Amino acid sequence: MGRVGRWYAVVLLAAYVAALLVVVTQPWGWELNRLTVRLWTFFRFDWPVAPRRMGPEHYGVLLNVLLFVPFGALLTIALRRPWWWATTAALVTSALVELAQHRWLERDGSWSDVAANTCGALIGALAVRRWSRDRA
Structure with a gap:
């Protein structure tokens, strides 16, 4: 990746970290719960593609994974x-983040969120690695 591409990645990383700080520090627990239930309802009943055993809590985990995919990719680049x-x-x-949410913010910190976020970053970082190898 050239200098311009890397520069864009640095700018995107800075913007992502700023947005991440807003997402994780605000007391949006109720809204996030509603989002997971809406996703569950949509994929369970409106567009039934999800397995029947998937509940709303699984969508919360999936959202945590997806939240950190860009983090892993952008850090790598x-x-x-x-x-x-x-x-x-x-x-x-x-x-x-989870420690801060647990101790100082009006949010619930969870070690399962740490695991999901780490998995998301791993996916993003490995995707960049694969993409870089395919381009070489």
Whole structure:
């Protein structure tokens, strides 16, 4: 990736981190719960493609995974770090976020969220690794 592409990745990473701070620090628990129920209802009844055993809580996990996919990808590209470094950075970041939510914010911190976020970052970092290998 050239200098311009890396510069864009750095800008996107900064914007992503700013947006992430807004998402994780605001007391939006009720709205997030409503979103997961809406997704469950949509994919269970309106457009029935999800397995029957999937409940709304599974969509919450999926949203946590998806939230950190860009983090892993952008860390890998912007900082030119290997996939395992980006995944470890996401683990530490997610753990700090969940700790802050538990101790100081009006949100519930959860170790399962840390696991889901870390998995998302791993997916993003490995996708960048695969994409980079395919381009070489």
